[in-house]
Amino acid sequence: MSKKNLEKPKQTRARKPKVTDNLTEEIKDKQEEVVVYDDREISSELSILTESPTANIEEEKIEEKNDIDSEEIDLNKKGKEEEPKKEIVRYLDTSILEGLSSEIVKQRVEDGLTNSSGDDKGKTILQIILSNLFTFFNMLYATITVIFVLLGSFENLLFLVTIIPNLIIGIIQEIKAKLMIDKLKLMSAPTATVVRDGQKIEIPVSEVVLDDILLFTPGKQICADSIVVDGFAEVNEALLTGESDAINKNVGDQLFSGSYVVSGVVVARADKVGKDNYIEKLSKDAKVYLKPKSELLRTLNAIIKFVSIIILPLAIATYITSSLDAPIDYLGILNRDGLIRAASSILAMIPAGLFLLTSIALFVGVIRLGKYKTLVQELYCIEMLARVDVLCLDKTGTITDGTMRVSDCVELKNHTDFTVREIVGSMMNAFDDVNPTSEALIKFFDKNSILTPTEKIPFSSKRKYSAVTFGEHGTFILGAPEFILKDHYDKVAARIDRFAQDGSRVLILGHTNNKVKPDDLPKNVKPICIIALQDHIREDAIETIEYFKQNGVDIKVISGDNPLTVSM
Numbered sequence: 001m002s003k004k005n006l007e008k009p010k011q012t013r014a015r016k017p018k019v020t021d022n023l024t025e026e027i028k029d030k031q032e033e034v035v036v037y038d039d040r041e042i043s044s045e046l047s048i049l050t051e052s053p054t055a056n057i058e059e060e061k062i063e064e065k066n067d068i069d070s071e072e073i074d075l076n077k078k079g080k081e082e083e084p085k086k087e088i089v090r091y092l093d094t095s096i097l098e099g100l101s102s103e104i105v106k107q108r109v110e111d112g113l114t115n116s117s118g119d120d121k122g123k124t125i126l127q128i129i130l131s132n133l134f135t136f137f138n139m140l141y142a143t144i145t146v147i148f149v150l151l152g153s154f155e156n157l158l159f160l161v162t163i164i165p166n167l168i169i170g171i172i173q174e175i176k177a178k179l180m181i182d183k184l185k186l187m188s189a190p191t192a193t194v195v196r197d198g199q200k201i202e203i204p205v206s207e208v209v210l211d212d213i214l215l216f217t218p219g220k221q222i223c224a225d226s227i228v229v230d231g232f233a234e235v236n237e238a239l240l241t242g243e244s245d246a247i248n249k250n251v252g253d254q255l256f257s258g259s260y261v262v263s264g265v266v267v268a269r270a271d272k273v274g275k276d277n278y279i280e281k282l283s284k285d286a287k288v289y290l291k292p293k294s295e296l297l298r299t300l301n302a303i304i305k306f307v308s309i310i311i312l313p314l315a316i317a318t319y320i321t322s323s324l325d326a327p328i329d330y331l332g333i334l335n336r337d338g339l340i341r342a343a344s345s346i347l348a349m350i351p352a353g354l355f356l357l358t359s360i361a362l363f364v365g366v367i368r369l370g371k372y373k374t375l376v377q378e379l380y381c382i383e384m385l386a387r388v389d390v391l392c393l394d395k396t397g398t399i400t401d402g403t404m405r406v407s408d409c410v411e412l413k414n415h416t417d418f419t420v421r422e423i424v425g426s427m428m429n430a431f432d433d434v435n436p437t438s439e440a441l442i443k444f445f446d447k448n449s450i451l452t453p454t455e456k457i458p459f460s461s462k463r464k465y466s467a468v469t470f471g472e473h474g475t476f477i478l479g480a481p482e483f484i485l486k487d488h489y490d491k492v493a494a495r496i497d498r499f500a501q502d503g504s505r506v507l508i509l510g511h512t513n514n515k516v517k518p519d520d521l522p523k524n525v526k527p528i529c530i531i532a533l534q535d536h537i538r539e540d541a542i543e544t545i546e547y548f549k550q551n552g553v554d555i556k557v558i559s560g561d562n563p564l565t566v567s568m
Contacts, residue, residue: 088113091211096230096267099195099213108209115208115224115273117280125175132171136308137350138163144343153340159347162356169359173379192223195267212270216261218432218458225277226255226268233264234460240282246460258282263458294380295387296358303351311349318345391548392556399545399557400535404436406444407504408532410495416473416511418451420529423476424509426451430468431458437507440533457518467516474513477525481508484525492527504532 088111094100100108108114123131132138141163148156191202195213205223208214214226216233234246237259246262249255255268258279274280323338362379369376376382393399411420425448428441437459451470459466465479481496482489485508492508499506510525545555 088210092269094211094213094269096195096213098198100209100211102197105196105209105212108211113210113273114206115270115277116206117274117277123178125178128174128178129171132167132174137304138167140311140346140350144346147339147343151336151340156340156344156347159352162352166352166356166359169363169379177378193217193220208270208273210270210273214268214270216255216266216268218261218263218265220261222255222257222259222261224270225257225272227271228253228255228266228268231264231266233266234262234458236260236262240278246462262460294383296383297380300351300355300358303354307349307351311346314349315342315346318342388553390554390556392558394558399538399541401538402436403536404440404505404533405536406440406531407534408499408530409444410530410532412492412527412529414528415526416528418473420509421445422448422450423528424478424531426453426470427466427468427476427478430456431466437533441531455515457516463519465521469515474511475516476528477510477512477516477521478507478531481506481527481530484508484510484521485527486521486523486525488523488525488527492530495530499530499532502532502534504534507531507533 091100091104141159145157145160148154190205192205192208193200193202193215194208195201195215200215208224212224213229214224216222222235228249228251230251232251233249235249235255236246237256239258239260240256247259249264249266254271255266256279257272257277272278319335319338319342322341323335328335359379362382365382366376366379369382409420414420416423424441424445428438428445429447429449430453431438451473453468454471455469455475457463457465457467459479463479464483465477467475467477469475477484481492485492496506496508508530509528511528512522512525514522514524516522548555
């Protein structure tokens with residue numbers, strides 16, 4: 001085998017899979033190509049090209065068999081070369097109707113290419129205990145304790161009464177923080193819908209394998225980083241980015257694990273699994289435990305740094321001055337009283353009592369907050385909480401309990417042949433979405449099937465409306481007035497403002513004979529009625545906000561509703 005044969009195979013980029021608009025037509029021209037996945041090469045054939053590691057290949061020509069044997073012997077003997085990374089076959093053009101075969105899935109499981117994230121628990125409890133025990137000052141305390149014991153000065157060991165409780169409190173708090181962080185789980189989907197051997201089946205998320213064909217419907221959480229191969233959907237990536245706006249996903253776009261499908265249906269191919277998923281990397285970063293840098297903690301650390309610089313020189317100086325005229329009475333080389341005074345001077349310079357009193361005061365705060373069912377992750381978080389001067393609150397689910405009710409319905413000019421109840425009920429029947437707004441509308445108007453939908457556009461926070469086309473009866477639109485009426489908003493602004501001033505959320509029901517496209521409303525939408533909804537305020541919300549105001553904390557409410565509504 002020549003050096004040329006041992007060279008790394010060239011890498012070529014994977015072709016984007018050809019996908020037809022019709023789900024019933026299978027993808028043609030199947031061909032697996034070389035791609036790179038997690039720094040591992042993938043063969044352009046279904047055979048695996050293994051690159052054998054070499055140690056000392058002689059320059060003269062030798063037979064291929066002898067060359068391979070010498071490589072294996074050298075590898076086993078020296079063990080210096082790393083094992084070659086296993087190359088992975090990718091199935092990028094798998095039919096969306098057939099999916100992976102059972103044989104391929106079995107091979108994927110054997111290769112460890114499943115969606116199991118494994119356990120990454122960070123520091124163990126033993127590591128936490130050891131890191132708290134073996135600190136600079138604890139080593140000093142241990143040394144002083146040994147000195148006092150050897151000298152028989154047991155009355156000087158009372159300092160341990162302050163040291164041991166402080167050590168125990170620190171260990172307990174860090175272990176509690178670790179256990180809470182270990183429970184952090186951003187991926188909550190229990191099962192996934194996959195296509196295998198031509199059958200659509202439900203399997204646990206952990207059993208999804210690389211290149212599986214996945215089906216995602218509204219409300220489903222993306223369980224693995226995937227590439228859309230058919231369909232269209234709007235995805236909420238708020239868990240990953242903090243932005244609640246729906247993101248359009250078309251063929252070829254990437255779906256990130258942890259996001260949710262808001263509307264639409266997509267077929268996707270699992271592009272990454274397990275620890276390579278974006279959500280797993282994000283979760284790993286989120287689980288990193290960092291001790292808080294509070295002002296109180298910063299001051300205490302500054303004291304420790306200063307004391308640690310001067311403590312040993314002063315202890316030595318104390319021993320020398322105490323032993324100048326004293327007899328050598330310990331081990332023939334040391335003065336007993338000098339050792340006791342030097343050790344005692346070290347204890348006097350370490351502010352152990354300050355740390356103990358601080359820990360006890362903060363621990364009392366933890367207990368008091370626990371009575372209100374509040375979990376404190378770290379002692380010094382209480383001190384940081386006391387310094388808060390601005391508090392930002394989300395309205396829905398924080399000030400309100402997340403439920404709504406229809407408080408009023410004002411009909412404007414209904415030029416259609418159907419009542420408002422029939423129109424709204426048919427619109428609610430056309431969607432499967434379950435949210436506080438739809439639940440309030442269903443409770444007030446009831447679902448019905450009087451009108452048959454031909455096209456529909458689901459609600460999204462970006463559009464601020466939903467729309468349903470009922471054949472020859474035109475399209476009905478329900479959503480935020482300023483987004484639906486556009487230039488004609490001024491005609492109903494006065495009525496809408498009156499509802500908004502009462503703290504109501506206002507929707508408008510409009511109608512148009514034109515077809516409606518996503519993110520492209522016609523300008524001739526005619527208003528039919530105004531629907532006012534009210535959030536249910538939490539019983540203790542007013543009292544809580546007043547408490548913060550009395551303590552000098554500014555409250556900022558964050559909401560996507562009308563400013564007049566929020567201000568009420």
